[in-house]
Amino acid sequence: MAGIKEKHTTHRVFSELTFEENKAKAFARKNEIESSYRVYGDGKVGIYYHCGKIDDAEGFARAQAVPERARPYEFLPENGGKRSRDKTECSVSDRELMDMGMEYMQYLTEKYPNFSFTGGVNAKWQCDTLENDLGTDFSNTDYAIGVGFRFKHKDSRDIIDGGFSFNLRKPDDGTVFRTMADLYLANYETVAEIPEEIILDMQYYSRTGVLAGELNAEGLALGTSRLSGKIGEKVFADDFTLEHDAGDKECWFSRFWDGEGSVLPNDRLVLVENGVIKTGYSDKRVAAKYNVPYTKTASHNYTDLTAPGGLNLRIRRSDKTVRELLNGRCAVIPMNATGSPMDANGDTSLIINTSLLWDGERVVGRLPEFRVKANFFDMFGKDFCGVGSDDPIYNDKQILMRVHRVG
Amino acid sequence: MLNDKVLRDEWVMGKKVGSDLVTIIDSGDLPNHGYIPYDDEGTKARETKLITNGVLTGRLHDSNSAAALSEELTGNCRAQDYGCSPVVRMTNTYMAAGPDSFEDIIADTKDGIYVYMVDNGTGSSTFVMNASVCYRIRDGKICEPVRVRMLTGSVFQTLFDIDKVGTDFTLFDTYTCGKFGQSVRVSAGGPSIRVRKLSVS
Numbered sequence: 001m002a003g004i005k006e007k008h009t010t011h012r013v014f015s016e017l018t019f020e021e022n023k024a025k026a027f028a029r030k031n032e033i034e035s036s037y038r039v040y041g042d043g044k045v046g047i048y049y050h051c052g053k054i055d056d057a058e059g060f061a062r063a064q065a066v067p068e069r070a071r072p073y074e075f076l077p078e079n080g081g082k083r084s085r086d087k088t089e090c091s092v093s094d095r096e097l098m099d100m101g102m103e104y105m106q107y108l109t110e111k112y113p114n115f116s117f118t119g120g121v122n123a124k125w126q127c128d129t130l131e132n133d134l135g136t137d138f139s140n141t142d143y144a145i146g147v148g149f150r151f152k153h154k155d156s157r158d159i160i161d162g163g164f165s166f167n168l169r170k171p172d173d174g175t176v177f178r179t180m181a182d183l184y185l186a187n188y189e190t191v192a193e194i195p196e197e198i199i200l201d202m203q204y205y206s207r208t209g210v211l212a213g214e215l216n217a218e219g220l221a222l223g224t225s226r227l228s229g230k231i232g233e234k235v236f237a238d239d240f241t242l243e244h245d246a247g248d249k250e251c252w253f254s255r256f257w258d259g260e261g262s263v264l265p266n267d268r269l270v271l272v273e274n275g276v277i278k279t280g281y282s283d284k285r286v287a288a289k290y291n292v293p294y295t296k297t298a299s300h301n302y303t304d305l306t307a308p309g310g311l312n313l314r315i316r317r318s319d320k321t322v323r324e325l326l327n328g329r330c331a332v333i334p335m336n337a338t339g340s341p342m343d344a345n346g347d348t349s350l351i352i353n354t355s356l357l358w359d360g361e362r363v364v365g366r367l368p369e370f371r372v373k374a375n376f377f378d379m380f381g382k383d384f385c386g387v388g389s390d391d392p393i394y395n396d397k398q399i400l401m402r403v404h405r406v407g
Numbered sequence: 408m409l410n411d412k413v414l415r416d417e418w419v420m421g422k423k424v425g426s427d428l429v430t431i432i433d434s435g436d437l438p439n440h441g442y443i444p445y446d447d448e449g450t451k452a453r454e455t456k457l458i459t460n461g462v463l464t465g466r467l468h469d470s471n472s473a474a475a476l477s478e479e480l481t482g483n484c485r486a487q488d489y490g491c492s493p494v495v496r497m498t499n500t501y502m503a504a505g506p507d508s509f510e511d512i513i514a515d516t517k518d519g520i521y522v523y524m525v526d527n528g529t530g531s532s533t534f535v536m537n538a539s540v541c542y543r544i545r546d547g548k549i550c551e552p553v554r555v556r557m558l559t560g561s562v563f564q565t566l567f568d569i570d571k572v573g574t575d576f577t578l579f580d581t582y583t584c585g586k587f588g589q590s591v592r593v594s595a596g597g598p599s600i601r602v603r604k605l606s607v608s
Contacts, residue, residue: 018492021410030490116411157417157563158532159408338535340556340608341526349556349608353533369533371608406608 003041005060006077006132006261008302010034015094016122017101019149022109027098036302037063040077044070049303071305075284078261079134085256087249088125088143090170097123097145104177108149112185119149119163126253136261142253144169147177153188161354162188162335166395167252176395183363183393184335184356192357192365197402198372199385201322201331201358204399208313210342210376211242215271216308217280221290226346226376227277234275236380241316242272244281244297250397251312259306260284262296269295271313275381283308315387315399322388323360325400330359332367333393346376350403360392372403379403409475418463425461425566428505428600432456433467435482435498440580441593443485447493452482457500461566469495487589497584502597505572509599512571519544520553520607535559560605573599 014030037048037059047070048063064070092100101121108117123145130138148165152158164184166176219225227235246256247267257263260283270278282290283298283306299309318325336354351371357364374383385400392398408414418424435443435452443452448470455465466476469484472495486493513521524540541555560568578596 026492028492032490152411154411155413157413159414160531336531338529338537338557340537341539343554343556347556351533351535351557351559353531373608 003039004077004133006038006040006130006136007056007059008036008038008300009127009129010302011127013125014122015097015124016120017098018120019101019105020118021116022105024102024105027094029094034302035059038077039063040073043072043074045073045305046070047304073285073305074288075260077132077134078136078257078263079132080130080136080138080257080261080263082135082137083256083263084139086141087169088141091125091143092123092145092171096171097121100145100171103174104147104149104181107174107178108151108181108185112151112181114154114189115151115185116154117149117151118160119147119165121148122146124253128253128255130255130257130261132261138255138257138261140255144252145171149181151185158336158353160336162356164394180393180395183358187363187365188356190365192367194367194370194405195330195332195357197329198405199326199329199331199400199402200372201333201393201398201400203394203396204315204387207379207399207401208242208311208315211271211380212281212309212311212313214376215277215280217282217290217292217295218286218308220280221286221292225280226342226344227280230277231279233277235277235377236272236275237382237384238275239316239318239386240272240275240380240384241270243314243316244269244271244311245314246312248312248314254312255300255310258283258296258310259298259300260296262298264296269297272380281308281311315397317389317397318386319389320386321360321390322392322398322400325386325388326360328359330357330364331400332356333358333363342376347373348376349373349406358393360388363393371406373406374401374403409472418466420463420466422463423461424463424563425458426569427461428572429458429461429566429569430456430503431458431500432503433465433481433483433497433500437499437578437594439499439578439594440582441498441500441591443482443498446482446484447486448484450480450482450484452498455481455483458566467495467497469493485591487591491589494587494589496586496591497593497595499578499594501576501578501595502572502600504574504576504598505600507571507573509573509575512573512599512601513544513549514547515571516544516601517546519601520555521549522555522558530562532562533559534562534565555607557608558605559608560602565602565605568603568605569600570603571601575599 039046046063125143127141144167150163281297287294298306333356337352339350342348383402434454467483468481484493485496521542526537526539528536536558543550543553583590584593
């Protein structure tokens with residue numbers, strides 16, 4: 001099968017210092033290259049995935065070596081021209097990373113002797129590329145330092161009681177780490193009362209994941225989404241706007257192209273605007289099969305065909321800070337919680353084993369275990385309180401929403 | 408738990424942790440989804456009785472934890488792939504079958520819920536099971552389907568609340584176990600059991 005050749009690559013260099021029960025356990029360093037060779041033609045695409053270095057000629061030959069394994073694919077690759085994006089702001093040596101981790105652990109063990117800590121620090125550099133015969137030549141490079149610690153109180157019968165983590169594009173003087181550690185741990189031993197009005201304050205990725213599941217154009221077309229038949233309808237709160245933002249500076253290791261090499265105008269796709277469902281998201285196959293808008297949102301799959309996905313969903317921030325949104329009320333920071341799947345009406349239950357109560361600035365204490373219920377339409381509708389303009393406690397975006405206590 | 412007094416006291420060998428009917432085993436040597444001939448430290452997989460007739464009799468180990476607790480290696484040090492550090496993990500973990508037929512368990516239940524299928528769950532001192540198909544049991548008969556979102560209980564109490572263990576036995580080969588960001592293939596299962604009390608929502 002002769003045809004148009006396309007190569008996707010990811011080169012990743014990763015260093016990590018890990019701790020177990022307050023002691024340094026291991027330092028690991030990885031240098032990995034993954035490639036996906038694709039050859040398009042005759043309504044099919046041959047795909048070969050390789051981990052490690054390989055000569056391009058061999059990679060493309062292997063993609064064509066077994067024609068009967070080629071996947072049906074009636075579309076052409078993109079001619080996206082040349083574009084490169086570099087989001088790196090620094091690079092730390094393994095020695096510096098090791099020192100940072102040891103310093104953080106020393107802070108934790110000296111200041112909070114009633115806890116044990118497991119976790120670590122890591123640094124990741126990643127470069128993704130896409131090249132094809134039609135002239136596409138894309139690359140995206142990013143670098144982040146990751147910090148994450150789980151903790152257990154000495155009197156607890158659980159293995160883990162909570163944890164905190166954050167990413168930075170360049171190291172600071174330790175302020176972010178110390179601020180976060182102090183917020184989570186300083187008042188952990190104070191038991192607070194569960195408030196009457198329960199507002200959850202969470203990093204919003206688990207919630208945007210739920211929305212992604214419902215806005216998949218294939219599910220919308222098949223009628224299996226809770227949002228099927230609601231395009232153009234006002235479903236959520238006036239101040240709820242959701243978009244896929246491939247250009248978001250705050251996003252880690254994201255590409256500006258999708259898994260089929262397509263690039264959105266201004267790198268953005270608005271899915272929900274002021275509560276109105278504007279569109280689902282699709283790749284080429286789903287758009288053609290169901291006759292729905294093509295939104296240039298295909299997942300990155302190195303071993304097979306794409307599917308709708310690859311989203312970097314962002315809920316539009318409020319003008320108000322988290323504290324201003326709370327307006328004198330307290331919010332619950334869940335640390336150890338499990339939710340049930342949603343039923344057909346969008347109802348779900350959540351057991352919150354361990355959580356903190358805070359006022360947007362200061363942690364009041366730890367809450368006992370309790371259960372709540374929520375509804376998919378309400379959590380982004382009448383129970384949606386907003387996404388703060390600032391990033392307290394998580395050092396990241398966070399959604400505030402009301403839930404309802406049961407039991 | 409190596410340096411944690413509370414956990415070491417809680418899970419001390421020989422402690423009664425469940426009803427006499429409860430025997431729980433991990434075995435990487437079974438030809439199921441969690442099969443490993445050797446773990447990622449090179450230890451041959453074996454059967455480990457974790458709980459025998461309600462008494463704690465074993466633990467899962469890597470070489471570090473086995474040495475720290477002066478116990479035998481169990482072959483449970485597993486990594487997701489070559490790029491991950493191995494950690495102590497389950498393999499094929501199951502409850503052993505008991506003396507009661509499934510039909511007798513149902514017939515002996517006046518009022519209860521038959522949990523036919525579970526989607527997923529999590530485990531801490533309060534465990535969670537998300538059920539997908541459940542039926543009401545009335546007067547010893549399986550009746551209408553009932554919607555149950557979540558079953559929860561205290562692991563410390565629920566093991567004591569098991570009062571019937573079936574002769575039937577199924578090991579489910581579709582599970583993965585997640586820990587520290589790594590997923591590995593495992594199997595889990597056992598017989599039908601009756602639990603006197605669980606929290607249902």
